[in-house]
Amino acid sequence: MNPERLARIRDLCRDEVAFEQLQQLLSEEKQPLEQEICHALFQVEQQKTLFSVITRLREFLDLETIFRATAAEVRQLLAADRVGMFRFYPNSGWNDGEFVSEAVDPEFPSAIAHKIHDHCFGDQFAIHYQEGRVQNVADIHNAGLSDCHIEILSRFQVQANLVVPLLQGRHLWGLLCIHQCRTPRQWQETEIEFVQQIAGHLGVALQHAELMAELRAEVAERQQAEQRAQELNQGLRQAIVELKAVNRELEAFSYSVSHDLRAPLRSIDGFSQALLEDCLDQLDTTGQDYLRRIRSASQRMGQLIDDLLTLSRVTRSDMRREAVDLSQLASRICTQLQHAQPDRQVEFVIQTGLVTQGDVRLLQVVLENLLNNAWKFTSRQMQGKIEFGAIQANAAAPENGIPIYFVRDDGVGFDMAYVDKLFKPFQRLHRMHEFPGNGIGLATVQRVVHRHGGRVWAEGTSEQGATFYFTLAEESVGA
């Protein structure tokens, strides 16, 4: 108490004896007060340290930085000789580990990176630490510790020891160790609580670190997946480029077939005809017959080339999808057929209002081929019948089904044994003189149908007609 105040108290007392007693009383009061102040100051420092530990946690710094700074601060606050973070090796059964971070008085050896093996720790202590056990040893030589334990502590000149668990969630990750090396030390309750609090916060940092590691692994995995996707994409782009080049080549090839292959045929046909006209008197009937055969063969080859070109054009031309009235297309084709051979008696049955999405030019090719075939193969009938219509793929659930279109005739039909050959180019099931044709038509039909995502198939019986079915969209599986 300052002298001025004491003088005032003396004045108020006006009695030396009373003053003496009062002074005695006051100084007795003062001592615990001073102790409490000291304690409060320590607590303030503790809070400051805790605060800086928590602040670092929120900055998401790496574990090493957090450990190093925390060790230094704790060591300073507790005036300890060594503060270290000990980590158990994963899968060592808590028997092996090493110090991964520390703050140590330069007078004492560093404990970092020395492999430490304690064969009894895993069995006897790990489970207790996992539940929050604290080891509080004021003097290692008077605490009943096992010899091997004392031996390990002596290696780092430890005299007093305060150990709290570092838990990552519920997993015992390691230990926070406070060592006193100069002298034994009685650890205060507040100090123990403080160290426990610090260990708790470090546990949060460990969990953060684990989450971050998982996150990084996930990000890396995603990056890898992205990389793979990019590589695939790159490959796909390359394939498209190559495909386009092949297509261009094919186009150039078709173009040159169209131009160049036909020119010699014109010469063969033209000069054969010229021979027939100019040198008729020098040729006997056999010679004339040979020339006619040459002409008819070259004309057939011209037709073949044209059909092949149509087939290839069907494959490479661009698809334009729009609404197509198949019924209207079919009627128009049938009218043309009848017009070309007005004497033939054929009944056409065409279902109306069959509208689909597709390429009108390509679908025209499909119907032309199928109806031309039907017309051709009913030519022996006195009275033929040709039908065009659609049925539902799934009668039970029509909303799931797609229409199956069909062209049916009651003509010569075919033997189902040969059905596989029908759609292959240049395959014919009838002799040329019976029914002329190149065997390109149905191959063309199949290509167009495939380009629309559909399929085509046929049913027939010899001498009892044929039905060709086709779809123009993918059928839903299991519908």
Added chain:
Amino acid sequence: MSGESNQRVILLVEDNPDDEALAIRALKRHHIGNQIVVAHDGVEAIDYLFGTGMYAGRDVSLKPTVVLLDLKLPRIDGFEVLRRIRENEATRLLPVVVLTTSNEEQDLLNSYSLGCNSYIRKPVDFLQFSEAIRQLGMYWLLMNEPPPL
């Protein structure tokens, strides 16, 4: 029409000698007694029309009644010949019939875009070809009124 033009000329631009012989044969068979000038590639055709190269000094005011133009030609192709004909003030109205083997959509489009008057695909069958030539001759030489060039 100038007095000299009673001598009507067909310019046949054709590199294939067989096709040339067959075309000339067909024209003669149908007594299309015009003079037929044959250019064997695009350069010759242009030289004839514009009086250059091997036709330097030709009186270019004498224009063919119709040009029968193949598309696939050595040196300068048919499209380019057609483009130059249409580009030039003196020849831009000249009737040009493309007479070719191809019926590729792209060739048809290009030919009409460049301003051909007609597009005929040469049939393989000589009788059909001959008939096509006859009709061409009849139409362009006898029926069609040529532009006042």
